[in-house]
Amino acid sequence: MDALPPGRNDGCPELVNRRRLLWLAGGAGMAAIVSACSASASESRTRPNPSPTALATTTGPNASPIADPPPQPMAPPTLPPAAASAVLLCRDAWGARPARPGGRPHTITRMTLHHEAVVLGDNRNAPGRFRQDQRYHQDQLGWVDIAYHVGIDRNGNIYELRTTEIAGDTATDYDTTGHFLVLCEGDFDNEVVSEAQLHGAALAFAWAAQTFHIASDSLAGHRDLAQTSCPGANLYSHISSGDLKRRIDDLLAAGSVNLQSVCGPDAAATVAAIEAG
Ligand SMILES: [Zn+2]
Secondary structure, three states: OOEOOOOOOOOOOOOOOOEOHHHHHOOOHHHHOOOOOOHHHHHHHHOOOOOHHHHHHHOOOOOOOOOOOOOOOOOOOOOOOOOEEEEEEOHHHHOOOOOOOOOOEOOOOEEEEEEOOOOOOOHHHHHHHHHHHHHHHHHHOOOOOOOOOEEEOOOOOEEEOOOOOEOOOOOOOOOOOOEEEEEEOOOOOOOOOOHHHHHHHHHHHHHHHHHHOOOHHHEEEHHHOOOOOOOOHHHHHHHHOOHHHHHHHHHHHHOOEEEEEEOHHHHHHHHHHHHHO
């Protein structure tokens, strides 16, 4: 995280003002109805079974040479890669204010992970946290918008935050130009990250890697760039172990990664459902 509202423990004690990173969270709740159509599941549903004959001739220690194999069926056509798809809850759905004019246009060249550094408690709190962050970042820190580009709640919902066309903001000492900033709600020095939230983050990063033509090995944690504990030990471990990069690579290898922006009444109803628990 980059900056928190007054009184919040941002987890980056070395910094004076870190209340601002939260801007990413702009989407609306259930966004991450996360890619229910995973590549493997989709493939298993659609790929024809290999013929028993083909298996018998190629597998198993007892497979014996077949002197006169029967004609082989035509190989099944190559199927298009399965796509991962998730909802991106748009700004209006979570109650974002308009962005202020200005900001620094940039070209995204790398990806960086943050946490809120505030214990989330119930996931119903997530949309409100994004609103709170945006108010703080705009009103107290003078930034044009919430600091981050995409937010992920504990259930893996993906929220649209600041436009990716404008560089993020930080109260710490690194240059956000070129960074695609993802914010995971929670304090991962004090909470364990859920599988759904990790998957939501992987989807957002995979989408960015594909959209902006950047390599997954550009992924870093905030602590790799500045004096901060962000994104918290329990989340950072998924970067240091390579787990999050593997998840991103697996999504990219399976095919296109689509974040479908959902706005209007449907998105608002989704966020209302998240806030109702
Ligand atoms: Zn951070």
